Amino acid sequence: MKAVIVKQPGGAEQLQFQDFPKPKVKDGELLIKVKSSAINRTDIISREGKSGYLSNPILGIEVAGEVVEAAHGAEIEVGARVMGLVNGGGYAEYVVMPAERAMRVPDHLSFAEAAAIPEVFLTAYQTLFWLGELTDQDTVLIHAGASGVGTAAIQLAKQMTQAKIIITAGSQEKADFCHSLGADVCINYKEQSFAKEVLKATDNQGADVILDFVGASYWEKNLKSLKIDGRWVLIGILGGSVVEKVNLMELLGKRVQLKATLLTPRSDEYKKELTEEFVNRAIPLFKQDKIRPIVDQIFPFADIQHAHKHMEANRNIGKIVLHVN
Amino acid sequence: MKAVIVKQPGGAEQLQFQDFPKPKVKDGELLIKVKSSAINRTDIISREGKSGYLSNPILGIEVAGEVVEAAHGAEIEVGARVMGLVNGGGYAEYVVMPAERAMRVPDHLSFAEAAAIPEVFLTAYQTLFWLGELTDQDTVLIHAGASGVGTAAIQLAKQMTQAKIIITAGSQEKADFCHSLGADVCINYKEQSFAKEVLKATDNQGADVILDFVGASYWEKNLKSLKIDGRWVLIGILGGSVVEKVNLMELLGKRVQLKATLLTPRSDEYKKELTEEFVNRAIPLFKQDKIRPIVDQIFPFADIQHAHKHMEANRNIGKIVLHVN
Incomplete structure (x- = not known):
């Protein structure tokens, strides 16, 4: 599968595509076919080599996509449309997500809109x-x-x-x-x-x-x-x-x-609890269309370098999304 | 009554005795005959003219003593032995205390020991x-x-x-x-x-x-x-x-x-809630003798200047108490 890594710490030009095998799921995890991913400041800090939170060589901390495999203990069906935080690996065609952190995408939202929700x-x-x-x-x-x-x-x-x-x-x-x-x-x-x-x-x-x-x-x-x-x-x-x-x-x-505070380096348990409370209290407001994801611009996956430069230029209103699949 | 004021902002020598009329109680307040008062860092800061929290010209923020008058709405009987925070006025023979902030002194404790409890x-x-x-x-x-x-x-x-x-x-x-x-x-x-x-x-x-x-x-x-x-x-x-x-x-x-955080400038409501929870959860441990007030030294009321200097010398272990009446 295609995925984005950092050649060496530095500017947007250091973002490169590389072929990886599809990641393997463990108990309680989902394999997601990524439809959309989104850009975050923490990705830029990681690209510059300044964070060191994530052991995953592939950038990206949130995605929206389809469940293609659900390991033992992961209680979501294959085919479900989900969005959520991942422990790195989000700028890729497939990514692993702990099932307890997967949120179902409300029916009226596209994958691009859904990818604009989790982190922010x-x-x-x-x-x-x-x-x-x-x-x-x-x-x-x-x-x-x-x-x-x-x-x-x-x-x-x-x-x-x-x-x-x-x-x-x-x-x-x-x-x-x-x-x-x-x-x-x-x-x-x-x-x-x-x-x-x-x-x-x-x-x-x-x-x-x-x-x-x-x-x-x-x-x-x-x-x-x-x-x-x-x-x-x-x-x-x-x-x-x-x-x-x-x-x-x-x-x-x-x-x-x-x-x-920072969200990315926090524990799986913390992210699970936060996600659960958010699903109970805030997701209904998305379904009622009282709250909506704000998408600034959708970049093709191949334009990952432009997407990073766009965030660094600080002109966006809302989220910068990547169309992956 | 005798009470201690600050002649002008400065050192311990600025602490002076002055005669005041007994303070008058309003609804919900107690008049306390002060048996013991205690010295706090905040008194030193007030003496130096650096706080400005209290409008009371008489220093002192905690006392132990006997209730001699209970105004309308103050549900403690005259004669009760109480301790608690006051809004200034604690270095005096009589002081007003909101009744909801008065804690009964456990039987086995002296007034000097009780005065060492509230603030710390x-x-x-x-x-x-x-x-x-x-x-x-x-x-x-x-x-x-x-x-x-x-x-x-x-x-x-x-x-x-x-x-x-x-x-x-x-x-x-x-x-x-x-x-x-x-x-x-x-x-x-x-x-x-x-x-x-x-x-x-x-x-x-x-x-x-x-x-x-x-x-x-x-x-x-x-x-x-x-x-x-x-x-x-x-x-x-x-x-x-x-x-x-x-x-x-x-x-x-x-x-x-x-x-x-600081305690002294906080609202009456905050002090009331804190006192109530403390009475419920911690006072039983005093009664069981698992927790005890730590009194470093008791100074006669007349020696107020020495009491302040003793705190400023930083050699005390526990509280510095004033014997008032």
Whole structure:
């Protein structure tokens, strides 16, 4: 089968196709014929040789496709349309997936749409609810509102809570799109100081929850934007990783809860529990068409290098999907 | 009545006695004749003019004494022996306490012993269980093990969980005392690198929970000592407040949950809920003599300046108590 590996750590040009035998399933696993896969920031970090989470030489952490083999203990029938997280190997024609992590694709969604769901919606769910502990009375500040996780988080927060949703985005087009998904206050960070706008929108109280993909360059402004007892969920460092001078007195004064998280390196058990809760609580909203996957663009499998470059250019709204089979 | 105020922000010599009228109770409040009060770090910070939490000009945030008046809605009888947190005013002959925050003093304890309970045991309970989410399978690292909160935390962790308890202290005498309270691994930080010892004691995994009173000077070593998915509860900055460089990548790699907390500025509702849970779950262990207040020294009320200097000298094991009436 065709699959994508990294020749040596570096840029998108290092992504190469290579022939592999079909992977073999163990107890509790499914073999999936991959229809669509999707691109994630963590794939870029892996490509650059900076993560080291995954032992799989094939990139890709999520797919949608058809079950072609179900090993002992895997309780899904051959032929089922499924989507879910995989432990690497997603940029390939076939991949192994633990059965307890497979979600059935709602009937009205295509495989390309389904591939746009697992990583960003599970991450948004985990960060909003498990770590952010978002409630109806809260305000949530979602940075990079038009990104894959951002568009998922806006919809989940809107459909599952009464929370006030504030987003930041880097263009008017992106801000408008976030508004259409349900964001209450949309800040173009290139034209406005987001900390000032957040305080204005919250009666000077600040946000109860921040989803922070940016890190160092937003540190001070996030601290200003956070309410006392707020939960600050750090899930990315697009704005750098090193903060010069952190004043712990300020963290104490606001009783900040700073929670750093990544989904990919977490245990199979964690991903299983997260998937199960998501299937019970969020998938019904997809079936009712209240929440939808946001696909920015679908690239042919052969154009994997372009797909990575497109993500690195930061112009996408929603997910970048690969059409594999 | 006699009470202690701060003449102007500064050292212990700024603590002065002044006459005040007895405070008046409102609905739901008790008037307490103070028998004993206790010294806390937060009193020193208030004395230095650095906190601004309390509007009460009289210092002191915890007392033990007798109920002499119970306002409408305060369901404790006059004459009851109680202990608890007050909203300032504890260094005085009489003080007002919200009734829902009053804990009955177990019969076998003196007022001096009772005054050594509220602030440090409630803080230890809150940080270990509410914020630290300590479980039987965990390891907890408690810095300043011989301090008021430290001695409380060791006992609560020992009696309420099967967790492994590691402490740091600045002398062999303090380390030995912590061992006698139930600490499993006692590190004299002046003679050993605590990060190295914690990793040795945890099969290189690190501690699941850290109670950090130290802040900046321990930042790097605490980060090394913390396990993946660990909860790092920041409750003091005895070692400075400014960390020169924080690498967010390291926080992400360990999925650190850094939770900064203070008890004194929290709401009446929070203190009520914390007190109620503590009364239900921990006070029975005092009655069974499995947990005991640790009193370092009792100072006459008139010696308030010496009592503050004694805390600032950092030689105490357990609590510094004031004998008021």
